[in-house]
Amino acid sequence: MKSRYNYRVYPTSQQKSHLSQLFGCTRVVWNDALNYCQEVYSKGESYQGFNHLSKKFLKQAKKSDERTWLKEVSSIPLQQSLKDLDTAFRNFFSSCNGTRKGPKLRHPRFKKRKSAQSARFTKTGFKLKQNKVYLAKIGYLKCIWSRPLPSAPSSVTLIKDAADRYFLSFVVEINPVKLPENTESVGIDLGILDFATLSTGEKIKAPKPLKARLKKLRKFQRKLSKKQKGSNRRERAKKRVAKLHAKIKDIRTDFLHKLSTRLIRENQTVVLEDLNTAGMVKNRKLSRAISDLGWRAFRQMLEAKAQMYGKDFRVISRWEPTSQRCSNCGEIGGKKELSVREWTCLYCGAHHDRDVNAAINIKVAGGHSETLKGRGGTHKTKANLAAPDEASTTFKPVQLSLF
Ligand SMILES: [Zn+2]
Known part of the structure; x- marks a missing residue:
């Protein structure tokens, strides 16, 4: 490999x-x-x-x-x-x-x-x-x-x-080394308030230094936009933005590596929802937050690490009503606005945290991949390690150093 x-x-x-x-x-x-x-x-x-x-x-x-x-x-x-x-x-x-x-x-x-x-x-x-x-x-x-x-x-x-x-x-x-097998599986719901919510109920926030620097970045970018084109000051301001960008990218990549490594280590099966990030980035309101979150990079890391260490990584269809279905009784309760963070099922009375409920549904859907196939259920995508012809000059490092 x-x-x-x-x-x-x-x-x-x-x-x-x-x-x-x-x-x-x-x-x-x-x-x-x-x-x-x-x-x-x-x-x-x-x-x-x-x-x-x-x-x-x-x-x-x-x-x-x-x-x-x-x-x-x-x-x-x-x-x-x-x-x-x-x-x-x-x-x-x-x-x-x-x-x-x-x-x-x-x-x-x-x-x-x-x-x-x-x-x-x-x-x-x-x-x-x-x-x-x-x-x-x-x-x-x-x-x-x-x-x-x-x-x-x-x-x-x-x-x-x-x-x-x-x-x-x-x-x-590299020679892939298989990690010892276990029976655990986890569903992950990716979000904006919390970076990830696990089916175990755990919520994982993006690192704080990242948020602080994003604020600073906006300030730098505003300053840059006021500088005269072609001036030395503009060049300096540009470099400052680029340097901060690089720092933000480093912090984010480090966070994503640590989290993906942990999840692959702890579980035999990791299930993620197929998010239409390309479509979402077109939506202006959400776009900034999403591109900053690095969902796509996270998915690529999970994919690569699962392949390398003999674990099972599954992606369920984004058409699966994971946030509408009650994870307790399985009834579909209808669409919920993004602002609804908690809800009670009308059929069985179970009280749910929106994201934890979704994460459990994602985990369950990943386990029933056979029944989902007809509706475009699980599918595997190619792991983005290194192109076999070594021809990618774009800098897309998927490092597997953290094991
Ligand atoms: Zn219910």
């Missing part, structure tokens, strides 16, 4: 300038090729594939006057950049003609100078030496080994995020 291991690195100032040159080159190669593909497409001609792109935008481009500087950086990340574009196009095509499942994919987009940057090195482009990592034409990078690598990595992606932090993301082969 493939997984990603990420480490912070601290390049010297000279290496930083080499890296920005490298990032610039991978970006130019991607954008040149994408531009060309769009022209080809508008002429009604068909897509010609990676080899053609590589020949045209690496081999031939290096000989031309305007792109001769591509020779100054390692050619491996440039090739990988075109490989990624090729994968992005192929996924897009198969999404269009329906051979690829899941939500519709967008057309590959141009890369911008100001967003997060990345460059991938395959085996011939990097070496691990004692405590340092050697990258072709960059040199030895000082790396913080927060945990040992489990095996020799097959590739490494160098990432610079919006807060100017550098990371190395290794793809390694």
Whole structure:
């Protein structure tokens, strides 16, 4: 099983300038090729594939006057950049003609100078030496080994995020270790007031430092919006927002990892409701709160960890009336407004906390997956570990370090 291991690195100032040159080159190669593909497409001609792109935008481009500087950086990340574009196009095509499942994919987009940057090195482009990592034409990078690598990595992606932090993301082969089986199962209701309510009655709040920083973030963003475009002050304000964003993301990821690890450890079966987060994020009122909560990331973590440690992760249909049904007698009592936090069942008289009742129903529905199938009941989605072709340059770490 493939997984990603990420480490912070601290390049010297000279290496930083080499890296920005490298990032610039991978970006130019991607954008040149994408531009060309769009022209080809508008002429009604068909897509010609990676080899053609590589020949045209690496081999031939290096000989031309305007792109001769591509020779100054390692050619491996440039090739990988075109490989990624090729994968992005192929996924897009198969999404269009329906051979690829899941939500519709967008057309590959141009890369911008100001967003997060990345460059991938395959085996011939990097070496691990004692405590340092050697990258072709960059040199030895000082790396913080927060945990040992489990095996020799097959590739490494160098990432610079919006807060100017550098990371190395290794793809390694890991041996899944099964955790001892138990008979426990849990249903989880995800919410806004409490991040998660368990069928055991436990309520889990999002960490406090997160809330405080979100307030601060709003303040920073307001200040940023008042700064004049193109000014130095605006750039500084932007960096400040990016840094705080990074901090918030770290706190949230840490919280989600700890919670998902605990739930997978304690239970044999973990059941979650399939939330239409994409649809919900379109709803403006809820959107801010939801994207801050990281439901999607939480689900991906549960999925990956269950797969890795031999546990059962189930997702029940979002059409299941989990908040309407009485978990005591099973009668459906009709729709309840979000403001109704507690209610009493008209049929059996049981008094319910809205979220705990929903969590119990989710757990029960997950246990009866057979009867649910006809109504689009449980289904499994692919765990988001590392793409087998290692082609994801987007920084989506699902670390499995907490066991
Ligand atoms: Zn009842």
